[in-house]
Amino acid sequence: MSLKSRLAAGETLCTAWSGVPDALTVELVAQQGFDCVTLDMQHGGHHEDSVLRGLAPVLAAGKPSLVRIPVGRFDMASRALDFGAEAVIAPMVNSVEDARQFAAAMKYPPVGARSWGPTYAFPRHGQGSQQDWLRKSNERTLAFAMIETRAALDVLDGILATPGIDGIFLGPSDFSIAWTKGGTVDSTHEDMMETIADVAARAHAAGKYAAIFVVDPAVAGRVVKMGYQLLAMGSEHALIALGASVLLADVKKSIGNRQ
Amino acid sequence: MSLKSRLAAGETLCTAWSGVPDALTVELVAQQGFDCVTLDMQHGGHHEDSVLRGLAPVLAAGKPSLVRIPVGRFDMASRALDFGAEAVIAPMVNSVEDARQFAAAMKYPPVGARSWGPTYAFPRHGQGSQQDWLRKSNERTLAFAMIETRAALDVLDGILATPGIDGIFLGPSDFSIAWTKGGTVDSTHEDMMETIADVAARAHAAGKYAAIFVVDPAVAGRVVKMGYQLLAMGSEHALIALGASVLLADVKKSIGNRQ
Amino acid sequence: MSLKSRLAAGETLCTAWSGVPDALTVELVAQQGFDCVTLDMQHGGHHEDSVLRGLAPVLAAGKPSLVRIPVGRFDMASRALDFGAEAVIAPMVNSVEDARQFAAAMKYPPVGARSWGPTYAFPRHGQGSQQDWLRKSNERTLAFAMIETRAALDVLDGILATPGIDGIFLGPSDFSIAWTKGGTVDSTHEDMMETIADVAARAHAAGKYAAIFVVDPAVAGRVVKMGYQLLAMGSEHALIALGASVLLADVKKSIGNRQ
Amino acid sequence: MSLKSRLAAGETLCTAWSGVPDALTVELVAQQGFDCVTLDMQHGGHHEDSVLRGLAPVLAAGKPSLVRIPVGRFDMASRALDFGAEAVIAPMVNSVEDARQFAAAMKYPPVGARSWGPTYAFPRHGQGSQQDWLRKSNERTLAFAMIETRAALDVLDGILATPGIDGIFLGPSDFSIAWTKGGTVDSTHEDMMETIADVAARAHAAGKYAAIFVVDPAVAGRVVKMGYQLLAMGSEHALIALGASVLLADVKKSIGNRQ
Amino acid sequence: MSLKSRLAAGETLCTAWSGVPDALTVELVAQQGFDCVTLDMQHGGHHEDSVLRGLAPVLAAGKPSLVRIPVGRFDMASRALDFGAEAVIAPMVNSVEDARQFAAAMKYPPVGARSWGPTYAFPRHGQGSQQDWLRKSNERTLAFAMIETRAALDVLDGILATPGIDGIFLGPSDFSIAWTKGGTVDSTHEDMMETIADVAARAHAAGKYAAIFVVDPAVAGRVVKMGYQLLAMGSEHALIALGASVLLADVKKSIGNRQ
Amino acid sequence: MSLKSRLAAGETLCTAWSGVPDALTVELVAQQGFDCVTLDMQHGGHHEDSVLRGLAPVLAAGKPSLVRIPVGRFDMASRALDFGAEAVIAPMVNSVEDARQFAAAMKYPPVGARSWGPTYAFPRHGQGSQQDWLRKSNERTLAFAMIETRAALDVLDGILATPGIDGIFLGPSDFSIAWTKGGTVDSTHEDMMETIADVAARAHAAGKYAAIFVVDPAVAGRVVKMGYQLLAMGSEHALIALGASVLLADVKKSIGNRQ
Numbered sequence A, B, C, D, E, F: 001m002s003l004k005s006r007l008a009a010g011e012t013l014c015t016a017w018s019g020v021p022d023a024l025t026v027e028l029v030a031q032q033g034f035d036c037v038t039l040d041m042q043h044g045g046h047h048e049d050s051v052l053r054g055l056a057p058v059l060a061a062g063k064p065s066l067v068r069i070p071v072g073r074f075d076m077a078s079r080a081l082d083f084g085a086e087a088v089i090a091p092m093v094n095s096v097e098d099a100r101q102f103a104a105a106m107k108y109p110p111v112g113a114r115s116w117g118p119t120y121a122f123p124r125h126g127q128g129s130q131q132d133w134l135r136k137s138n139e140r141t142l143a144f145a146m147i148e149t150r151a152a153l154d155v156l157d158g159i160l161a162t163p164g165i166d167g168i169f170l171g172p173s174d175f176s177i178a179w180t181k182g183g184t185v186d187s188t189h190e191d192m193m194e195t196i197a198d199v200a201a202r203a204h205a206a207g208k209y210a211a212i213f214v215v216d217p218a219v220a221g222r223v224v225k226m227g228y229q230l231l232a233m234g235s236e237h238a239l240i241a242l243g244a245s246v247l248l249a250d251v252k253k254s255i256g257n258r259q
């Protein structure tokens, strides 16, 4: 089942977040219990080559794949789809013009201006004719605009109304910096939580999906109640650190006070 | 402090075990709380290039680095040292001749027959003159012979007596297969535990170090009591799986019964 | 002979089209009977590293090399030339401003604003002094603007009149999507063929070269008659699929009805 | 279905032959109509890293994967299986001792001496428990010994009788060089064809599979009649050259006498 | 000590200039006597992956690292900092708007609009809390705007006055091309030297740092007197060519007239 | 002209020595004034992939290429030739059996037992038919056995008499360690110089070529007089260190006493 159809069915999904630009490492992440995998090109180390190669193990695991592009790199939004991604997350969509450019790169005419050439996506998904692929792609793929500044908040309705934008993705760390005018970074900054809930509500009202990055797992239930359906979490940095700390604690407990 | 000097001081050390041939992934592992990092070329994915590149972040983290070579690939033992490793683990050392060949590749004359050319190791460790490097290398580096078959057990004293062999490394999974004549793989197979303890005792008696792979952290205390000082654990496969399961459990607990 | 001089001499040239970002694969393509090789960064998998490395075997084969950049990535147009490409193809040049920015990245002052630094190109082509290189580069290298939308068609004369634009490159698949307002993708859509011929004619009238992608080899003669001199074809995807189908058919014919 | 079960069912299978050490190129090969894919480390460019990464797209395509190791590199036979290959082809098995060493690396005790550690193979195939994996691996995986010298021919019965050897793989080019004492390389050298047929017959008599490299597709039917069930063919070099020649011929025919 | 603090202390610093996108090659450069190392993404071969991997050996050598981004690629300015660079050099800053966009990518709010996510930088520098990192980053990192056209010169005061711009970097080759309207490339073109001195003076007057590329070492003293504190030099191309010519001259002198 | 023909013509040749496993770095080395380039897999970082890719720029520069394999890795000797090398240097050839195995891997029957499959070498050299290639390869390629221990010295005549061994390569650093029984590493250790001269003389007497590594350029004339025709020198480590020291000295001289 596609990411789109699972979201449309009302599922809550957890996506892993990969920042190591290496296909074997992505393969390990894809084998875990996450529903899908996002390759991060903004703050993570992913790049054109690692996305092209890293999407393969995600597809092989039978999971939807997402790519977060760098700020303003809408050329890469098209390429991620050509490589086989199902969804693209664009950071810092701070104006309706940003949203429009993003949508243009994501959707074929007449909705957008995406250029034809699914060189890798077509054989990787391997279904139907090229005419089918053209006809269904705009529906099948998802464009998530990141809402993470006051500027974005100010024009949220315009972004939500932009044809080709399928959902919003809330970046709580940047949002906290924006909210405090550079004063603090705190993904669960209490002052902003009501606004974060409001963003999800407005997305739903506009018929769009709401996604969010979850730094602290304890907040997951709260954001799901707000209406966020796609929860991002668990970079390799986080998973390896967590795994190592649990493992070493168990080893040290077993060894006891010998050290 | 070198691995050698820490073992000589009686410390119990935990080495991470890397099987992903990618320097950035090794960098993540090296940043965790392990005392040192082993790059595995036998069952892991490491190869010449990834060892050369992967040793750099381990050295940068100020930790000793070890390399496990493939079976019989003693050419690679020398190369691992030339790249900057402090210790090499050779699997399936099943005869005194195996031990002798391994030692020959690990030690400069007159102990062994290692060839001169520390192209990367010398600038990476960056200390003293080349004459110093030659004089001290045989002492500074460590050769661990893996004991993991009945054949090895039969000639253990000969292996321990081989000049240039600094320690043994017990492989409990292969040992259990050997012990049961192919019947089972079980790293804590009870029948063999007394023999495993005996191997460590005999290594100590011969003035050699004892190392072991710890699949189950709960067994760590037991093997430390046997005299094993260097405990290997925690491949990326294991760390990511453990981290993911803990994280997802926390997220699902927070979300509750919504899914 | 350079690509420029061969086109100026009236030759019809076939360029292979590489989408696999691997220098050894490009080497195989460069060894075939094509006149030149294009590395595709828009819909193919090529990226900065693979272009830098992949140009080498094309130069070693004594053939002109071209690079197609992603949409709007004019920084990469300059870099492709710095790496040693002779020509750059820019997709989706839909306005005179697009053409002007593309030309600026391709040509040194006073024609454009290309920045000096032919780090790899100079030693790779290895001829003359740096002053010579500066003086001749604007003539030696070729900028192809892709015409593949109705917007581009509307301002074709302006694009053709832009100093520094050496030719146009018609993208028939995107053109068919544009022509049918998203209805179909068909590189030989009959309704648009007269317009495609007209584009070549207008390019020639403006003293510019005309290039085109040829999906179906049977259409080659027709577009050559229209005035297209540079025909692109044959990605690795296409070549391997064609080679495999011919080979397997021959094998199966030999085996007969045994299977 | 596994390679083993398809051969056991009497199928004739065509394996592609990959020599380009790049996972994306292997992916293209795996998408064609071949039944399985072999990664060649002897004369092809594959190496530890490319095998580890290149097996993934073959598995993703749902096809059996084989690896040909370099001469005498039995350490790599085990590693190829640990990475997920189903079969390994060892070149220049010229003595019973060669066969025995090859089998030792391929099979777990008590048949052989393969070391435990299916780091990548286990999650990639993802089935059952580790005990199951241990119990079934010796049956599931296939060891093909290459017969390509007079020495090998002289001890063929001994090779066929070696426990753990599942089949032979005839190398007709080397065989022709051996047959003519260095005089010629000719994969269909008529003088040796009767012997080649005899090799297959003796393999079948010993209950082992027979495989062969097919340079000329026209000979496929003949070797199938001899009893060869697994036919190797079609490196990227061959596929790209064949595809390019067919494509360029079609283009030139379309263009006619213009050039 | 950070690059910022060394410049603030009035030191003159020499940065090596790396154009080979390979971490081992950067490691060699970082081991030489340069004060810091710059990875060049504009005319050099560096790209996202090589910057991420190449910064590691520079940090391991205890030296400040700089990255020059391609023209207009301000998304990459943020990424270079996220990967662990201390300073970024932006080429062709030809307007105050260019400077403003560059500063926005380099500085967190309220100075700029940099997005949060120091995935690699934080563990690589490994100091303090995330709140500390946020608070100190704008001070710790340096944004150098390249002045290398007449347009830039015309708005120099505006560029210098842009909040978040920490210094200028003079590109003498491009400046000579601009100065001579495309007539010549000459990094020590005498006519422009007074202006170059003036640029440094105005930078100092505005409280900003001045850096410059030094093609000819003999000019170093002159530019230092002008006030340039950071001198860039010595790509791998230059270092290898210089080393080879000195070495071969010595060898040939030793051999004498034999050749 | 081939390496063989230049040596046969009595030329003295300087080969650069590459230890950085990166094709772009090898390209830089190949562009300098050396007569040929050696890729070092023993103490350098080269491996299968970097040799396959690194030979391309050496061939493109029109220079002979050599590969030094790791100790005892004769499988790699064949592969280096299959990838396009003209000569292979085998370290630590300490017995006639070593020499025989090396020759077997280097020469086709009836001289040796090299297996057919010049997958990359044939198209890279691109000359004649496969029959020609088979017939001429044994003459065209060169096998250099390294003489660097007392054991090798003891059997030098036997090594020189081994069919298929074309020359010896003296390793002066290892030889000094052997000569002093591990006491010192000194490539111009005076006590051994007469023996080194004798090795060259005996090689010439046997009709074989003599090569040597030259650590100190001042000794070049002396070894040439001894009869060494092929002089190895100048790794990237050495070239970059030499270039950097000369450049920085010039810069500091220009700056004067300011620092």
Ligand SMILES: [Mg+2]
Pocket (backbone or CB within 6 Å): A091, A148, A171, A173, A174, E115, E116
């Ligand atoms: Mg953000």
Ligand SMILES: [Mg+2]
Pocket (backbone or CB within 6 Å): B091, B148, B171, B173, B174, D115, D116
């Ligand atoms: Mg084991």
Ligand SMILES: [Mg+2]
Pocket (backbone or CB within 6 Å): A115, A116, C091, C148, C171, C173, C174
């Ligand atoms: Mg197009």
Ligand SMILES: [Mg+2]
Pocket (backbone or CB within 6 Å): D091, D148, D171, D173, D174, F115, F116
């Ligand atoms: Mg063969």
Ligand SMILES: [Mg+2]
Pocket (backbone or CB within 6 Å): C115, C116, E091, E148, E171, E173, E174
């Ligand atoms: Mg410049």
Ligand SMILES: [Mg+2]
Pocket (backbone or CB within 6 Å): B115, B116, F091, F148, F171, F173, F174
């Ligand atoms: Mg040596």
